[in-house]
Amino acid sequence: MSASGLELRTATEDDWPLMRRLDATSFGHVVDPSALATWRTMIPGDAALVVADGPDVVAQALFLDFQLTVPGGAILPVAGISWVSVAPTHRRRGLLRSMFTELHDRIGAAGYPIAALTASEGGIYGRFGYGPATVAVEWSVDRRTVRFRADAPDPAGVRIVTPRDHVDELAAVYDRWRRDTPGGLVRPKALWDDLLADRDDDRAGGSPLFAFLHADGYVLYRTHGAGPRHVRVVELTAATRDAHVALWRALCGLDLMERIEIATHPADPLPYLLTDARQVRTTAAADDLWLRLMDIPAALQARTYGGDLSTVLEVDDAFRADGGRFALQIRDGRAVCTPTDAAPEVFLDLDVLGALYLGGHRATAFAAANRLRGNDFELIHRIDRAFAADVPAELGFPF
Numbered sequence: 001m002s003a004s005g006l007e008l009r010t011a012t013e014d015d016w017p018l019m020r021r022l023d024a025t026s027f028g029h030v031v032d033p034s035a036l037a038t039w040r041t042m043i044p045g046d047a048a049l050v051v052a053d054g055p056d057v058v059a060q061a062l063f064l065d066f067q068l069t070v071p072g073g074a075i076l077p078v079a080g081i082s083w084v085s086v087a088p089t090h091r092r093r094g095l096l097r098s099m100f101t102e103l104h105d106r107i108g109a110a111g112y113p114i115a116a117l118t119a120s121e122g123g124i125y126g127r128f129g130y131g132p133a134t135v136a137v138e139w140s141v142d143r144r145t146v147r148f149r150a151d152a153p154d155p156a157g158v159r160i161v162t163p164r165d166h167v168d169e170l171a172a173v174y175d176r177w178r179r180d181t182p183g184g185l186v187r188p189k190a191l192w193d194d195l196l197a198d199r200d201d202d203r204a205g206g207s208p209l210f211a212f213l214h215a216d217g218y219v220l221y222r223t224h225g226a227g228p229r230h231v232r233v234v235e236l237t238a239a240t241r242d243a244h245v246a247l248w249r250a251l252c253g254l255d256l257m258e259r260i261e262i263a264t265h266p267a268d269p270l271p272y273l274l275t276d277a278r279q280v281r282t283t284a285a286a287d288d289l290w291l292r293l294m295d296i297p298a299a300l301q302a303r304t305y306g307g308d309l310s311t312v313l314e315v316d317d318a319f320r321a322d323g324g325r326f327a328l329q330i331r332d333g334r335a336v337c338t339p340t341d342a343a344p345e346v347f348l349d350l351d352v353l354g355a356l357y358l359g360g361h362r363a364t365a366f367a368a369a370n371r372l373r374g375n376d377f378e379l380i381h382r383i384d385r386a387f388a389a390d391v392p393a394e395l396g397f398p399f
């Protein structure tokens with residue numbers, strides 16, 4: 001039963017046409033039936049919830065079964081929440097909160113140490129213990145004036161290919177990249193086929209997919225616009241530095257394209273390769289992957305760390321009882337985290353721990369905002385150093 005007395009239950013086969021319509025109503029985009037069938041293969045049996053009002057589905061939420069790379073390369077099972085919708089006729093009466101309570105009970109019971117999502121708005125999910133763990137920056141590169149520095153590598157080795165003919169090579173490169181990258185997700189073959197199906201309504205008014213392939217990287221892109229056209233990168237994945245620069249040189253060789261637009265992570269080295277870094281203009285920056293630690297000891301012990309630390313954390317989880325007081329001992333990159341009664345030195349909410357977890361945000365910044373509290377400034381700097389990741393965090397793919 002949901003907060004407003006409506007029926008909250010596991011979705012049945014008969015619900016899916018109504019769920020597809022509610023999703024389309026909420027997001028303004030009708031999901032293709034074969035795309036839906038593909039994504040449904042990743043939903044565990046009891047992981048889709050609906051709220052019914054008589055014959056109508058008025059709210060829904062589900063989770064996908066994912067595998068997430070964390071700093072140091074461990075791969076954890078993660079519940080990826082998606083398809084969250086409440087009908088515009090039923091909003092702000094607690095249906096999201098009812099669904100999230102039940103969904104997280106199921107996620108906890110299934111033993112996932114972490115839950116994840118991407119957010120339509122930034123103000124919704126902090127109250128449920130989710131923190132923004134990766135940042136995506138939108139860049140616009142003025143291709144006509146861009147020049148590579150004389151000392152920038154020029155490794156070549158890029159071929160123009162038809163993406164569908166090279167799905168195995170694309171998937172192999174992606175798999176190498178995601179194993180090394182905090183935030184990387186396993187992408188099953190079915191999701192590759194879905195991406196490369198390249199349906200008209202996935203093109204946002206752009207061209208079919210173009211692709212450049214390198215032994216250690218690839219870029220998938222579309223062209224957009226009438227008159228001077230521009231490139232919108234769908235995905236640029238480089239497992240080596242050489243592949244990154246080789247692919248960017250190929251993109252910048254597209255003489256008739258005015259600019260190149262891409263979403264990447266803030267530590268992408270492209271600006272350092274250019275004679276004038278201002279040719280890379282940041283047009284937006286926002287949260288990307290949000291994490292909620294469901295099992296704090298399991299999650300903290302799975303990743304590696306950049307410095308030693310010995311402290312007691314008091315983590316507040318206002319949504320469920322997954323917080324508490326934990327002794328955290330980090331030596332030689334590995335953590336031991338155990339519940340304790342010792343006096344806490346650092347106080348923070350669970351969403352802040354989620355934001356720190358992949359190394360995408362700094363403890364000192366949260367301390368400056370009074371969201372990570374403690375009297376010992378040196379200790380907070382040690383938390384910064386410990387939680388920093390060698391490889392910048394980036395979300396594998398949107399879901």
Ligand SMILES: CC(C)(COP(=O)(O)OP(=O)(O)OC[C@H]1O[C@@H](n2cnc3c(N)ncnc32)[C@H](O)[C@@H]1OP(=O)(O)O)[C@@H](O)C(=O)NCCC(=O)NCCS
Pocket residue numbers: 026027084085086087090091092093094095096097098118119120121123124127
């Ligand atoms: C966002 C959405 C799911 C909220 O559903 P809802 O049933 O109205 O939410 P609830 O009434 O259960 O509210 C739960 C809490 O979230 C808050 N909240 C809800 N929507 C919010 C929003 N857009 N921004 C900030 N806070 C929001 C509520 O104030 C409430 O806070 P409280 O419980 O701490 O007092 C719903 O408006 C929706 O479906 N929107 C369109 C699709 C969408 O954006 N889905 C999310 C995809 S990531």
